[in-house]
Amino acid sequence: MAKNEEKAARDVSNRYVNRELSWIQFNRRVLEEAQDPEIPLLERIKFLSIVSTNLDEFMSVRVAGIIDQIKAGYQKKDFSGYTPSVLVKRIMKLAEELVDDQYRTYRDVMRQLAKEGICFVxxxxxxxxxxxxxxxxxxxxxxxxxxxxxxxxxxxxxxxxxxxxxxxxxxxxxxxxxxxxxxxxxxxxxxxxxxxxxxxxxxxxxxxxxxxxxxxxxxxxxxxxxxxxxxxxxxxxxxxxxxxxxxxxxxxxxxxxxxxxxxxxxxxxxxxxxxxxxxxxxxxxxxxxxxxxxxxxxxxxxxxxxxxxxMKFSVSLQGYDHLRYRDIKPVYPKEFTADDDEHVDLFPVLAKQDVLVQHPFESFDAVTDFIVQAAHDPKVLAIKITLYRVSGNSVLVQSLARAAEAGKQVTVVVELKARFDEERNIAWARRLEKAGCHVVYGLVGLKTHCKITLVVRQEQGGLQRYVHVGTGNYNDATAKLYTDVGLFTSHPVIGEDASALFNEMTGYSAPRHWKSFGVAPADLRDKLFELIRNEAENAKAGKPAKIIVKINSLSHQEMLDELYAASQAGVRIDLIVRGVCCLRPGVPGLSENIRVISIVDRFLEHSRIFYFENAGDPKVYISSADWMTRNLTRRIELMCPVFDKKLQQSLVNILHLCLEDNVKARELKSNGTYIRLQPDKAAKRSQFSAMTVDNWKVF
Missing domain, CATH: 3.30.1840.10 (Polyphosphate kinase middle domain)
Incomplete structure (x- = not known):
């Protein structure tokens, strides 16, 4: 290889972290939770289980795809500089080291459980x-x-x-x-x-x-x-x-x-x-x-x-609550609660104000009640919803069926291709169709990953739209295990876009110019690029410029380049990326203004929140989309603005809790490794702080 080609390959590999190798780093952070002596023993057992299920999916999907490339003779390098054959060898070496460490941890935890009177013979x-x-x-x-x-x-x-x-x-x-x-x-x-x-x-x-x-x-x-x-x-x-x-x-x-x-x-x-x-x-x-x-x-x-x-073992074992985290009881959103602590009708509240909720600290029952009330309300004419992953005994699905049986127009966009949930989703789809719902399986070639519900209600002034947009699935089980945010709103612009989005998913409507939404694959990527470039222009002009993003994964090459360019323009960028991150922060001349942290804790960090300073007039969004190629080009994803200033501040408070975490946050270094933060002041654990709703929510 010529010297200039060697330099180009070296520059590419220095600029990006490989996606698969970054994923292994993430699963190692999960394993570190099983190794943490500060975590109760039966909770540590759960993380050992998660390492296994994570690795199973990784091998059966990601590694399987790379092996298919090798069998097909494909040897082109990816944007991080790896050919498939070299990458598989590297993956297997790191995976073997991870598994060896996992089983050492398993034996250690089992010895400690034996001292507590729990053992496998x-x-x-x-x-x-x-x-x-x-x-x-x-x-x-x-x-x-x-x-x-x-x-x-x-x-x-x-x-x-x-x-x-x-x-x-x-x-x-x-x-x-x-x-x-x-x-x-x-x-x-x-x-x-x-x-x-x-x-x-x-x-x-x-x-x-x-x-x-x-x-x-x-x-x-x-x-x-x-x-x-x-x-x-x-x-x-x-x-x-x-x-x-x-x-x-x-x-x-x-x-x-x-x-x-x-x-x-x-x-x-x-x-x-x-x-x-x-x-x-x-x-x-x-x-x-x-x-x-x-x-x-x-x-x-x-x-x-x-x-x-x-996982089942740690959950089902009776009589050992002292080896678990103390149960938390999610609070019902205060906005939907009367002075006597009774839950109120949601629609009159939402006619006057938007409401933001964060799970699992606030109860998912509010989302279920939104659907249940819509199903029983005689003024409700139509309910439209997207379903990606649903729990085994979903009250929400039962309510949709009852609404259809009562004569309401119920449209359900079911994603049959939700990986490893396909059979369950097929069963729900058949049940909903039998009840009279209009069941749609999305658009050819695209997974429907957005999480949105639209309720159309007849009121004195005419038809009123009520919308719920979330970052997580309509699944009451995972809502107890994942951190997610959801927006309830009757904002007319959001309602209009919601109607148009469902029309596009169920009919032949051409992609529109959205008034508020960003929708993948049509324009979400371009809108994000525009928002990032706007911050870069503001920084060059000496105006306030800042980006804070909370997502699960970051691997889209063009997105990485846009963030690098914004950093070079002087924009301060904080990225809270739970899993895969292909960006290298802190590289002189490239990304010295970018900080990346990952939080792995009791609950799975799942919410996607985007903040853009916009020269002092912030733009804040919630989204279903991670910044990966599949999300921005091969899925129907949604980015929804939050207009209410108090709700914007609540989201900013959530972001700041994460950025201040010095107990469960790991920081990504420019060499692609993560280091656990060493608190030099009072310990701050973002998830534990968020359990007290007043710590982040502005009423």
């Missing part, structure tokens, strides 16, 4: 007689009937191994055979329909809570599945397949049926990663690697595979 030899009898009975009555041993030999080909399922690889020899003869091989699926762990009977005079993993029970009784054979070894394994859907939306007569078909294909996705239990027999490993052809993408674990089960 992995060997039958450590059980007493009554416990062994209970596990024997459980196996024969519950487990054995659903097990299927699957032999692999010349007459029986390798069976389908489902993605992310736990299996046992069994090496056998026939009774009386020479130990030097080639052994036999079979696999047994650990039934996912059964609990991953079983609570053991209490020992005499003991209050210890003891559990045993179901695979340990199956291993103990493996001979019952192979009479006439002697088990040589039994070890667990797990396969990750490519889980990204490839849809031919243009050719699909029925998108719902097309997605159902692709979901079935997902079970056959090409192998991406093989996880095995440490100490696996060489013959079993040879059989697995020969079948799956995953190359070097093999992880061996000194511990149970798939730690995602720890």
């Amino acid at each position: 992995h060997s039958y030899d450590d059980l007493n007689a009554s416990q062994q009898k209970a596990m024997d009975q459980f196996f024969h009555e519950i487990v054995f009937p659903v097990l299927t041993p699957m032999a692999v030999d010349q007459s029986r080909p390798f069976p389908l191994v489902h993605t992310l399922g736990v299996y046992l690889a069994v090496v056998l020899r026939r009774e009386g055979d020479d130990p030097e003869d080639e052994p036999y091989f079979a696999i047994v699926q650990v039934p996912s329909i059964l609990p991953r762990y079983i609570e053991l009977p209490l020992r005499l005079n003991s209050k210890k809570t003891e559990m045993m993993l179901i695979e340990s029970v199956i291993k103990r009784h493996i001979r019952t599945l192979f009479s006439g054979y002697v088990p040589v070894s039994v070890h667990a394994f797990r396969l990750t397949r490519n889980a990204d859907l490839t849809l031919n939306e243009e050719g699909a007569e029925d998108l719902l049926e097309e997605i159902e078909k692709e979901l079935r294909k997902r079970r056959w996705g090409s192998p991406v990663r093989l996880e095995v239990e440490r100490g696996m027999h060489p013959f079993a490993l040879e059989m697995l690697t020969g079948e799956f052809e995953v190359g070097d993408n093999i992880f061996d674990f000194d511990g149970p595979l798939d730690l995602s089960f720890l």
Whole structure:
């Protein structure tokens, strides 16, 4: 390579952080929460689970996509300077280090839990007689009937191994055979329909809570599945397949049926990663690697595979509340509460003022009540809503169905392609259609990711529009776990844009010139560029110029360049980016005016808030969109202005709480690494401060 080409490649790699490598850094920050001795033990267990589920999705989607590029012979460098083949090697090395650290942490936390009287017993030899009898009975009555041993030999080909399922690889020899003869091989699926762990009977005079993993029970009784054979070894394994859907939306007569078909294909996705239990027999490993052809993408674990089960374990364990965070009770928004603490009718309140809410510190019940009241209000003529991810037993969906059955015009834009929620969304879509709702599956080639509800109500002065715009999904379960903000408004300009947006999603309306919204993929990116450039021009003119952005991910190359240019113009930029960040802050001559922090804490930071100083007349927005290529070019996303000055200040207060966090904030350095802030003054933890609503909300 010529010297100028080497310099260009070096300059590119210095200018941007690779997206996938930045994601691994994020998952390491999640792991750090599991390692934090200040966090209650059962909360630390949750973070160990999250590391596993995060890594599963990353491997099955992002890494799978890169491997597909390699198979297709694609070797062009990305904007961070990596070719696919070099990047995969780097990812796997870092992922292996991460997993090793995760399992060290798992063993450490388990030792500490054992001191609290909570432990997993992995060997039958450590059980007493009554416990062994209970596990024997459980196996024969519950487990054995659903097990299927699957032999692999010349007459029986390798069976389908489902993605992310736990299996046992069994090496056998026939009774009386020479130990030097080639052994036999079979696999047994650990039934996912059964609990991953079983609570053991209490020992005499003991209050210890003891559990045993179901695979340990199956291993103990493996001979019952192979009479006439002697088990040589039994070890667990797990396969990750490519889980990204490839849809031919243009050719699909029925998108719902097309997605159902692709979901079935997902079970056959090409192998991406093989996880095995440490100490696996060489013959079993040879059989697995020969079948799956995953190359070097093999992880061996000194511990149970798939730690995602720890989430349910940490939540369901009874009697150990001292090992958890204290429960918080979200407050119902004061604006919707009467003097006697009773909840009031929302529509008269919203006719007079806009209301901002922040979850989980304020109750999601206000959003549900907005839909429930609209469904029952005889003056309401129409309800329109976008649904991306919905909880298992959604009151909101039930209310929409009742509204349609009552004769109201109910339109629901359901995103069937919400990754890993496709089957649930298909079920809701069918139920809503049956109730009489107009169900729309969005636009071809685009995911509908915006979160908006429009209620049209007949009032004395004519029709009035009421709108809710949120940064998070209409999901009452995740609203207790994620930080999100939502705006209730009857502002006529927002109402007019909301109607136009639904018309565009459900009909043939051409993209319009929005009066207040920024909508992707039509114009959101350009509006953001315009806002950033305006700050740069103000800085050059000596006017007040500042940008504060809170998002989940930042990876859009043009957006990075716009932020770099604004920094070079003198704009002070604070970025609160929870996950992936491809920007390098603090680089002399490029980004010395940019600071980037990431907050990983008890709740998942999920709200998107944009602040632009605008020469002393601030513009403040909430949005569904992260600043990634997919959000700005391949999704229907929404950026909504907040006009009310008090609500603007509330959002600014939220941003400042984050920027002042010196307990859970990590700062991104120019070399692409994150450092935990060391408080040189009073500790400030933004999420804990926000639990007191008066700390951020202006009434």
